[in-house]
Amino acid sequence: MSEPRWLSETEREAWVQFAAVLExxxxxxDSQLVHDEQLTHFEYFLLAMLSEAxxxxLRMSELASRTNSTLPRLSKVVNRLEAEGYVERVPSPNDRRATNAVMTDAGWAKIVGAAPGHVENVRSLVFDQLSAEQVEQLSAITHSLMKRLDPEGRMRVTGRAR
Structure with missing residues (x-):
């Protein structure tokens, strides 16, 4: 067995900082969205994916793919959003075996209302801390990571290669 490729001190420091950000x-x-809109970040993300479709x-399977969710988890979250009147499940007109998730007008109003506070929170937590050059670097870094983590492009993340 070959020797592990240990991280250099610089790599270890970067990894520990990145892992802390991920945590x-x-x-x-979640905190901002739950406080302001009674939505988790995942629920917001799910509604955002529907709003852009x-x-x-979207077919439930496609929505699961775009949100990197399992179908059981997605179904549970859609149940809650359906109970709130933000989403409906309807049979797919193209495939009797499939179910579509459809954003309702109330769901559209919810995402439109939630977006400004969410964007301000993202700006405050992430982008206000970075220079324009660092934003470009972050974009390039995440693009490279996504090529490895999601090579099939299931999440449909857009962005240009650097």
């Missing part, structure tokens, strides 16, 4: 950022995003409609 802290989700709860900071043609006809504000």
């Amino acid at each position: 802290l950022l989700p709860s900071a995003l 043609e006809g504000r409609t």
Whole structure:
């Protein structure tokens, strides 16, 4: 067996800082959205994916893919959003076996109302801390990581290669 490729001190420091961001950022995003809009970040993300889809409609399997969710988790969250009147499930007109998630007018109003506070929180937590050059670097770094983590492009993350 070959010797592990240990991290250099610089890599270790970068990794520990990055891991800390991965731990802290989700709860900071959740906190604002739950406080202001009674939505978790995942619920917001799910509604955002529907809001950007043609006809504000996606097959449940496609919505699971775009949100990197399992179908059971997605179904549970859609149940809650459906109970709130933000989403409806309807049979797919193209495939009797499939179900579509459709954003309702109330769901559209919810995402439109939630977006300004969410964007301000993202700006405050992330972008206000970075220079324009660092934002470009962050974009390039995340683009490179996504090529490895999501090579099929399931999450449909847009962005240009650097």
